[in-house]
Amino acid sequence: MTEESQNTALSEDARKLFRGDCQFMLGVTTMAALPPPDLPEFAFAGRSNVGKSSLINRLTGRKALARTSNTPGRTRELNFFDLGGRLRLVDLPGYGYAKASRSAVESWTGLTRDFLRGRPNLRRVHILVDSRHGLKPVDEETMSLLDESAVPYQLVLTKIDKIKPTEAARRIKAVGEAIGRRPAAHPDIIATSSETGDGIAALREGMTSIAAT
Template identity: 50%
Template sequence: MPHGLLDARDDAERAALVEAGRVLFAQRCEFFYASQSIGQLPPVTRPEVAMCGRSNVGKSSLMNALTGQNALARVSHTPGRTRQLNFFNLGDTLNLVDMPGYGYAQAPKSVKQDWQGLMFDFLRGRPTLRRVLLLLDARIETKASDHMAMKLLNDAAVSFQIVLTKADDAKVFWLKQRQEEAAKLVSKYTAAHPLVITTSSEKGTGIEDLRAELFSLTLG
């Protein structure tokens, strides 16, 4: 079995990955732990995939779309409200880690520094963390805080993958530009996964590909 869609040698292998991803995410997904400091992390048990991005990038909506559970991750109307790592158990096979949003303008400098410190410690010291999904809004340009997050991930030597969100709400010409920009960005960082996935939680675009990619991370 290939380890990711990029490694699929033919349509049959790709289809098998997509189906395995569907089956994985059809399992029950439940919140089981929250941590506000590096000393409060849950025990290491199973592979983990973390999701991070600017506040209001659509992280909660994407988690809900992946799992088919509309209320799994509550969509906050106050960007930057979440200040903790939230852990979800997907079928006793994979942990999904919802990381605090970054880039919220109203947060004091001390909070932003705390975010950087907590995130770096978590990323660098979690042995079961297989990948971080870095969500970028397809409708707007890449922000300075996004570049900061990429550098942080790269410095922590953590594999990360760019996922474009809200593609249904982006003009066709702009979406193409964003996809091209994302491809250039991943070529700049040694820790970046080469496959950029474009998604829409509203339309379901890219969801099966992302499920397949995350399934591949459970294979060892």
């Protein structure tokens, strides 16, 4: 299904929301600097260089809303984006490899964990996994944290256009089996591509629906 046909199937509410105003709000490095918890928030987590910023840009139809980089670990703050005053997207620092000091990595890793555990208006965390590599131990650690904190999350495969359809099917099946008994995991896995637009409509529709409840 092309992105155009996916968008045709979008609800009118989702279409208006993601075609409307979207702005970068702020980047924070401490819990005290977080914006008020007055809107539904949807966070994007994943290993460094998994494609979080590229996915956010594609979701919002902007080319450079979220800053992208080929350098792993470039995002070092919690970056908040406001969609029409109705919901927020949160681009989290990547976990795993980063060209930074150990103390800096520990600082933003601790901030991310505190945010994921204690943000009352966090409606869902999208855990991004590179479809070429599958789940890694650090992804499992994040899922365990969210399970323990009873924070709903959904697995999103990125760069699905980089692998063959048969391999993509195997990857989706393997990830589905890995989350089968995890209490906070959403059972549906979304395979996406920031280049072709695959899966973008499904993400938009899901967030619009959740934010409305």
